[in-house]
Amino acid sequence: MTDDAKAVTPQGSEWQTESLSQTYLNGVRGAIPCAGTQIDLYQFHLDSGSSRSRKEVAREYYACPDKRENILAPVEMQCAWLRAIGFQDVDCFFKLFELALFGGRKRK
Structure with a gap:
């Protein structure tokens, strides 16, 4: 299944369309509130006041110096x-x- 597959979810009296991956992440965040920042590192950076783009956050995460040794x-x-x-x-x-x-x- 791809991220662009759509799911329809109730939003008050209206219906809102969002990607299935976002629906899943929101469900996990609701069930385990502390998991939110573990799941979305970019959102964690935004909440911390960072102005870095999602691409910059990802680049920093994947280029971490100890990434190869920390298996x-x-x-x-x-x-x-x-x-x-x-x-x-x-x-x-x-x-x-x-x-x-x-x-x-x-x-x-």
């Missing part, structure tokens, strides 16, 4: 490492793009 192991592998050193009930509790919250319990 993490998959969450499943990191959870396996926790199990291997004695953690129990290991799980991934939350995952959003590159951000994951995972852990487990370890008996004393």
